[in-house]
Amino acid sequence: MSSDLTEDDLEFLRRPLYGFLTVAATPLPPQPRPVWFEVTADGDVQLFTAPDALKVRRLGEDPRASIVIAAPVGERERWVSVAGDATIEPDGAHDLLRRLAERYWDLDDAGRADDLAGMLGEDWVRLVIHPTKVARYVMP
16 A cells, blocks of 8 residues: 555546545445546546535545545456545636546537536536555456
8 A cells, every 4th residue: 555646547547437435524434425536647636526515514524535446347356545635625626527527428419518518607616635545456
């Protein structure tokens, strides 16, 4: 286990896979949520969310978060887990949303383009996880 993503990790994480985000500060067992994500040039993991989302409130109480990304069914078993403190950033969420929509959706589809336009009219913040622990598994 380390705090750095390897080149193999980065190649895997550049794919349009879902990440499962978990935040700390809760009296219940963790409740992972599927999210779109992007790895930054600095090796942080970022995503967008509504500023009034429960995860934002919980991160305000306890900044610890983790995200697990797994290969889809039909591929050899593989996953990467990133854990660390998360910051809530008020800027850059719309640009991130545009990039992720291009990565995850076919924006030539008029319905998806309309979905994106509607989302861009809403308020968003960026959550940025700064890795302190990275774990991985790749089936040999």
